[in-house]
Amino acid sequence: MNGKGLLKGLGLTFRHFFATYLVDLFDKNAKKRRGTIDADGLFTVQFPEESLVIPEEFRVIPFLIYTLDENNQRKYRCTACGICSKVCPTQCIWITRKKDPETGKPVTESEEFYIDIDKCMNCGSCAEFCPFDAIKMDHNFKIATYVRGETHILPKEKLGRPLEYYAKIRPNNYAAEEAERAAKAQPAQV
C-alpha cells in the first residue's frame, strides 16, 4: 500500500478532465468529433440540441410505402400477401385483403393493415422478407406519447409514407432496389 497505483489512476482522470475542456478550446473541429471514433476531449453530445448521425440501417417501427396517383390518391405498394404478418415474431401485424366490389374476388391490395406498435419489437423481419419492398423500417425514434393502448394500433393511413421519404432516409437501399428492378425489367423489354 504505497499509493502509487492510486496516483497513476488519478493522473489519468486528470488527463481526461483537462482534455474535456482544453481540446475544445484549442481545436475548433473538436466538437464535430464528439461521439465518434476520433473523439479526444468531451465524448458526449448535447441531445436534443445536437444529435448523432443516424445510420441508414437503423430501424424502428415499420412503415408502408405509397406513391400518389394522378388523382392524388395513395397507391400502396402492399399487395396484402401476408408474408410480413407470418414472419412477425410478435404477431403484431394484421391484414385483410380487399375484395373487388363487383366480382367479390380478392384483389392484390389490402383493405385493412394494422400494426400494434406496443407489441412491435423492431426486429425488421417484415421489411427483410417483403417481396415487394412495400414495408420498410423507419428512422423516427421520437415516438413517445402520453397514452398507451388503442392509439398505438396504427392503421394503414398512419403507417403510410411516400416513396420519396424512403429514398431520403435510406438512399443506398433505395438505389440498390431500383437498380435491381430496372435489371429485372430489362430482359422483358428486349
Place this chain on the structure above:
Amino acid sequence: MSDSSIQIEPSSADSTYNDLIAQFPGLIEMETRPGFTGVVVSTVAIRKVMLYLKEQCGFDYLTSLTAVDDFPEDKIELIYHLYKTTGSPIIELKLFTTRESPVVPSVMPVYPGADFQEREVWDLFGVHFEGHPDLRRLLLWEGFAGHPLRKDWKEPLFEEDVKPFKSRWPEGKGIHRESLNPFNDNVQYPKEFDPNGFTPDNDESVYKILQSKIPAGSDDLKVEHMIVNLGPQHPSTHGVFRMAALLEGEKVLALKPVIGYMHRNHEKIGERNTWLQNMPYTDRLDYLSSMSNNFGYALAVEKLLGIQPPERAEFLRVMMAELTRIASHAMAIGFLLNDLGAFFTPSLYALEERELILDIFESVAGSRMMCNYFRFGGVVRDITEADFKQVKKLVEDRLPRKIDDIDLYLTENEIVQARCEGVGVLTAEEAIAFSESGPMLRASGVPYDIRKADPYSIYDQLEFDVCYRQHGDVYDRYLVRLDEIRQSIRILQQVIKYMPQGPIQTGKVQYAVRVPAGEAYGRVEGPRGELGFYVVSDGKANPKRYHVRAPSLMNCTGLEKMCVGGKIADAVTILGAVDVVLGEVDR
C-alpha cells in the same frame, strides 16, 4: 497468463458410450432414433453411471441438464450433457420418465452444478428429483399452479399452439391485450381454489432454509442473527435479482439467490415461434451481448440443417462476436468498479468504448443492442466499406490504447486490490463442480475456452491465447476479462487482415425454414461463459424443444459458496464480478 490450449481429443464420444454399455450391461442402451445421439440410461442407474463417468472417466463437468416433454406420449425425457474440462467431446445421457409420476434421482451429490438446473426442470416440467436438498421452484413463485413447459399447459389468454396465429390473420381483428381486464380475464385459477382465502407464502420457504443454517450452541457470546434481502430493486444487483442473506454481524452465514422476477418463459415462447422468429428473441436473453446469443442459436440450428455459412459470413460472425465480447467485458469491468463504490468514472470510460462498438452494430445490423443479425447459413447484410474502416480504426488504433488506459487506471489501484484480492474465492475444483463457465472458470485456473476446446466457425484458424488466472478471486476475474479484451482485439486484427470477399449467405434466406427431425446442442463461448442452445425438431415449422443453457444462471450456482464467510459488502462485489445479466438468468 496464457498457455497452449486444450484441444479436443480425436476419439469421438462413441468410445465412451461403448465403454458405458459394457460397464453397465442391461442398464444402458444406445439412442436409436434417427437424428438423435447419446445413450439412454435406466432411472435406477443414473447416479451410479454419473459417478462412474466422473470418477473413472474424468467427465468432471455437467454442462446442461434439461427435459423434453413427449406429449401426447406418457414420457418426459431428461437430457444431460457432460464433458471433461481437460478437453473431450460432449457426451449425452438420456433418461425416460413418465408424465404421470415423474420421479428421478437427483445427480446433485455427484455434480453440485445440477442444483439450479434440476430446480428449473422441477419448476417448468414438474419432474421430482429425489435427494435434491432444496427442491423449490426456481423461476416461478411457490404458489404457481402447473408446470408451464409441459405441452398441455395453457396460459390464460391462450391463443394457439404455434405461430403464425390464425386468430390474428387473415380475418381476425386484433385486440389490444391491455384492454382485457388485467384482474379478470388474464388470471386462471385451479379448480377448487378460493382466491379470497389465499394467503401467500411470503418467502417463508427461503427464510426457513436460511434459518436452518444458524449454527447451534455458540452461546458464549450473544449473537443475533439477521436475514437481509439485497434486492430485487437495487442498483448493485444489476437488474431484478435478490440475494437473501443470513448475517451474523457483518458476516454472511448463508445466502440464497432468489430469481425469476423477469421470467417470461422464453423457452415456451420459443417453442411457439417458428425457427426464424426465435432469432430476435435470443437478442433479449443476454441483452448486453446479443450477437453472441444469435451466434449460439444459429450454430445449433445449422447443426440440424446441416448447412455451413460461406467464409465471409463466418468472418463477419466472428468479428461481431468479438466486438460484443469487448463491449460486454468493458461494461463488466466498469460496473464492477461501480459496485466497489467508484461511482461512474470507470464505468463511463468503459462505456465510451462500448458506445463506439454499438455504433458499428447500429450501422451494420440496424440496432444497437437488439441486433438480430444472424440467419441460418449466414448473416443479414454485408458490412459496408465505411463501417469496415471504422472497425479497423477501432481495433488497430483506439481500443488497444484505451484498454491500456483502463489497465493503468485500475489494475494497480490499491483500493481495488484491497477490495478484490482474496474475495469470493472459488478453487478450480469448486468452479468445475458448480458448472461455472467463461471468465469465472478461467479465473479459477481452468483454461477451458470453447473457442479452443471445441472450435466453431473459424476460431481454429485464428491465433489467440486462452486467458486464465490461478487465484479464483474477484481480482483475477477482473484481470481475466481485461486479458480477454486484449485477445479479442488480437482476433479482430486477424479477422480484418484476412477478411475474404464473397457471398454472406448460403442459399436464400427462407422465412419458413424446414428443419429435419433431430436434436442438436450448439454452444459458443459468450462473454459470460458457455452459452448453449439445445434444440429438438420434430420436422415441423416450430421447435419441439428450445432450451437455453444460460451462463449467467449457471455462474450463480457458486454464489453462496463465494459469499459465505465473507462480509456482506463483499457480496455486492462478488455479484458484480460474476457479471450476471438478468435477462438471461430469468429467461
